[in-house]
Amino acid sequence: MASYRKKMLAVAAAASMSVALAACGGGSDNGSKSPGGSSDSAKGGTLYYYIFAALEHTDPQRTYVGRDITNWSRTVYRSLVTFPISDDAKVSTTPVPDLATDTGQSSNGAKTWKFTVKDGVKWEDGKPITCEDFKYGASRVFATDIITGGPNYIITYLDIPEDPKTHLPIYTGPYQSSPEGKAAFDKAITCDGNTITYNFKKPWADFPLAVASLHMMDPYRADKDQGDKSNYQIFSNGPYKLEGTWDKQKGGTLVRNPNYDPSTDSTDIRKALPDKITFDIGKTAEQITDQMIADSGQDKFAVTERRVPAAYYSQITGDIAKRAVTVTSPYTDYVVPNFKRMTNLQVRQALAASTDDTGWVTAGGGEKAYEESHDIVNPAVKGYQSDLFPAGAGDPEKSKQLLQQAGVQMPYPITFTYPSTATADKQAAALKAGWEKGGFKVTLNGVANQDAYYTDIQKPDQKADVIWAGWGADWPSAITVTAPLFDSRPNLTKNSNGQDYGAYDSDEFNALVDQAQNATDLDQQTQFLQQADQVLAKDVAYIPVDNAIFYFLHGSGVKNYMNTAASNGFPDLGPVGVK
């Protein structure tokens, strides 16, 4: 699943302020959902997919946006294991075999993982997919100066020594590496016929989840690799292939891949009904919604990743409402107190107490845009706890009391930093009002350049007292939420707070993360993570403000339209048809 950050980049001027994992069990509520049955649907036709901002990459190892991960999974990039199509979030977040014969076998305390590649699986040029292709794909992740932007967990997991000077592995990727590095890599990943073995230096109990959720472990053909020049290349092994080239500004069209053999695949993963899928880039959420409402021409056969802007909700009635779906997205927004400035626990507790979550949600467009959040871990992610934060409109009286007990000057002055959009500005105003009722004096600092935002808030000497951020689990486990965001050890350095924007530093929390990471059993791991999350709540290391709701329209000619947990809440291209 994608990080909010990547999504954030894409959002720019649009209304949405949030990103990360998919629908919990009862995710789809009002708005009628198209029937899941596929009886009325057949092969053929062209599906249009409207996207606002240009994709930064289509290279599998560099893909990190939830929407792209799922789109490519269903069409061009098959992985060892992947997630099936299902309305049931539990089913659609459980990996099933894809290019591998099973979901992997672990040994050595989850430090060694083995997969066997299926026979008869081919690339779009007809050549078979081999174990070596997988190994080459993984090797690319290590070229961190060229293959940038993608998830690179395997760098920290794979059993390769570290260069003490750079703290990076001694293996530096297939383009340029020392012989020692190459040798270490050859030992860490081995091929025996069709069987690939990964050797890690620490346990990775949920490795198959990671493989299914991201494309970093995908195979890659060495002879097609041109490094950065391959950024917009798509060399398929799925049911579709790219027609011509990908145009960064306009998108591209996928057509059927003649070398795809459906017998090696399952219709539980890909039905591949449309003959063509056209990705159309550049229209704003407002324009897309206007076109979807008008529902004429090719718009009848269109889906989109843009949420309906709040200004349009009152127009989604009658027949149009039948083409609208709401689903809880995998993305959670939260604010963190800056621990370098808000050192007093009671002040932080006062901040949490006076946070007007209801006002935040209303300002963002109401119940179809956001739901109040109780935990930074999304409801759809293993480890979610619904009782960590009370949400609601806040308790200003309690907040004032806490501030008095803390013995600080009142009103207590704070600065709130957030990325500025028309919607976010309104939401920030709502938070400000709540905090001021609770005894704070709030200065708002909206940052206009969304792309620069995360650089800004990583600065250790920043003036902000409270910082907004968004996150989505990389795979549906809390280990990809709290650990990367609050573990001070990988994050805090002299020049950067990393993703620990508030410079939170707790030995208690770090110890629990270690225990979770070393757990060989998923349930045990979850337990440690929940305890760790409770520590965060106790210290008020963060205050969750919302889970984003995905409210999408689709054309009247689109059949089997679904937003699943497997597709990160975005339209699932697996089952969809247009005939």
Place this chain on the structure above:
Amino acid sequence: MFAYTVRRVFVGIIMLIAMSMVTFVLFFASPIDPAQFACGKNCSLEQRAQVRKGLGYDKPVWEQWKNFAVGVAKGRDYPEDKSLRKSAPNLVAHCAAPCLGYSNVNIATVTSEFKTRIPVSFSLAIMAFILWIVGGVGLGVIAALTKGSIIDRGLVGISLIFFAFPTFFVGLFLLKFLAIKWGFFPVPNYISIADGGVWNWMVNLVLPGLTLALFYMAGYVRMSRAFVLESMSEDYLRTARAKGLPGRKILFKHTMRAALTPLVTMAGLDLAGLLGGAIITERVFNYNGLGKLAVDSITVYDLPTIVGLVLLLGSFVIVANIVVDILYAFIDPRVRVG
């Protein structure tokens, strides 16, 4: 005349060099790290340093400028790292002279990106230009000839009303109602003449062209009105009328020529400004021209593209100035250049 042109071109080149230096200094002084954007999420400081080196942003500003200048003259190879080019020849991207740089955001040389964007912006500029010149000057002359009447006031008033709303407002309004809601026009989507023929090219340009034209038109209506009125009161027109020349002949042969000459300068410079892309209109209508390229490269801090754009747009203005001055000398014999 020839010597004059040569001198102007020479000054223009000096100016471009000055612009490139100013631009480099301005962006180098920026606290924003372009490597951060290239490196993306999960990027440790060490990785970012690697990326910065790979892009050549670790060098001092004068050296970056020198490399840039050499690239313009001789061409360059990317990535910067020579040993990498040797160990993985597959990765090399050659940027032929005149090389304005290589954008690792667009995965293309800056010049090749310009080549795909220029036709879009030029088409838009030409469409807008035609609409506003025909509309603006036409209405302005009519207003002048009916000076003081309701028609005069009405025309000036209407042109002002469109001018009163910001461009993005007019553009979004036209798009939402004329194209999507009422379907009078297709939802604009640039189609080149080669791909869709002249008709498709034109139809798709009407709304964005109109958006820009409405903005410029107001000024031209008022100006051409003022100029026509002014020249109508000149002595030589009285002479022409006294000679008994027919009204139409006076209007076209004497009045218009004198009145509209000053418009040439303005129209030329306005057009030159537009050739460089209309940032807001292109963004509203999702036209992938130079203006949208500018906005896109700024948000991700794509330095080579930004620098290239500043120079390209600057050269449009410089060239337009030269052309306009020369043209002026042809139209108005009173003007001597040199």
Place this chain on the structure above:
Amino acid sequence: MSLPESQLERLETTVPVDVGDPEAVLGKSPTQLAMGRFRRDKLSMAAFVVVAVYSVGAVLAPVMVKLNVIDPLKLNQNLLDPSLGSIPKAKWGGISLAHPLGIVPGTGTDLLSRLWYGVTFSLTIALAASVLAIVIGTVLGIIGGFTGGWTDSVIGRFVDLTLSFPSTLMLLALSATGVALAAKVLPGSGSDPLPNGFYEVLVLGLFGWPPICRLIRGQVLSIREREFIDAAKLLGASRRRLYFKEILPNLWAPVLVSFTLTMPAYISAEAALSYLGVGIHPPTPTLGNILVDSINYSVADFTYFFFPALLIAVIVVSFNLLGDGLRDALDPKADR
């Protein structure tokens, strides 16, 4: 692009001002004559009244906020319907006695208060940027025009260089740096609206002066040939005295007209910059940042869509008409 340079460009050729007409008819000064002409022009007078009303409103708004008569920041989310995208529950955008123009979707803030206070910010930005552009343009124009020779050509090249820079692009590209720098310089830094506003003013002004400089230089060229300048020179007037005591008073007409025409251009520019995400952000209201949000509500909440657009259009048109009227009044030829 609705940025000012192209519009300013027009000033050069459209301000044919006859400076210091010595021939006083019926004992009236040229200024009195011009005022008389202006007063007879009903449309211009109407425009003048509108501009005056906006200006007085802009001055009053901060007082009204202080006195709590208007409150552009107070949330009234209880008046909104969170199931319909948080638009006002009541019809007609929630227009009521308490909220004569309705309320803003999402926050429920009073639209009248926001627009009123927004006029203050928009006009202040436009005013400051205009003054900056005019001061730079006038000073350099006088120096260049009067001194001539080497100084004049340096200024001329500087004008060309500035005009060659794509100003909108530069403005956007430098915004992050510029705002950060402004935040360092200004007190109470780190947030709205000072640094953003300051940056806007600075860049609009710095890229806006060349056309004014050219215009003023042209005027100065003709003034410097007049007898009173020779007289002043013979009397041994200092350079400074020549520039500011002898020449400057004769330039007020083109300066005034330039001013009335740069104002609306910068008001529009502020809105355009808000659309591009540069500029002052809410909760501080400006006409631009209100319009950027309200434009999407043409169907859902028409009153919220209508009033901001109306307000900005009226002031832009009025300033332009005022500028035209002044130009006509100050130019005796127009009466023929």
